[in-house]
Amino acid sequence: xxxxxxLALTSAALVVFVLGNVxxxxxLDLRGVHTQVTLWESIWFTWLSGQEVVALLAGAxxxxxxxxVILLRLYVLTPLAAGRRVRGFVPAMRALRWVTRWSMxxxxxxxxxxxxxxxxxxxSVIPGVGIFSFVVLTLLLAANQxxxxxxxxxxxxxxxx
Numbered sequence: 001x002x003x004x005x006x007l008a009l010t011s012a013a014l015v016v017f018v019l020g021n022v023x024x025x026x027x028l029d030l031r032g033v034h035t036q037v038t039l040w041e042s043i044w045f046t047w048l049s050g051q052e053v054v055a056l057l058a059g060a061x062x063x064x065x066x067x068x069v070i071l072l073r074l075y076v077l078t079p080l081a082a083g084r085r086v087r088g089f090v091p092a093m094r095a096l097r098w099v100t101r102w103s104m105x106x107x108x109x110x111x112x113x114x115x116x117x118x119x120x121x122x123x124s125v126i127p128g129v130g131i132f133s134f135v136v137l138t139l140l141l142a143a144n145q146x147x148x149x150x151x152x153x154x155x156x157x158x159x160x161x
Contacts, residue, residue: 005147
């Protein structure tokens, strides 16, 4: 995939990432009581329930690492699309390779879907914009990961340092 294509995927991922983090993941209706939950509310409630490690892992793998992947890709790809290499290209690419391993939006999405299916027997469950945003984000990050980093290295090697 060309640099412009990867930049377009990454830009779309940023938009969907923001949308997914500010929108409700799910709305639960139990005997007339409506509860809407965002990613951050679910992480906070997990923390309050005494599951601090789970909350930290969820925050890291569903928010911090995907955000780092998106921002590092934008940091590297935007100047490359303009025909120049960014300062700190090599450390940024190494960091990108490392954080990509830990970005697990798909695991978060799968866990959320399992939880929604399990709770559907107890309450009315209405998927929100946030869950669909995370589905699209998973696809965009997978497409970016499939494009790999080799093409970025190759393109950058042709440019002056």
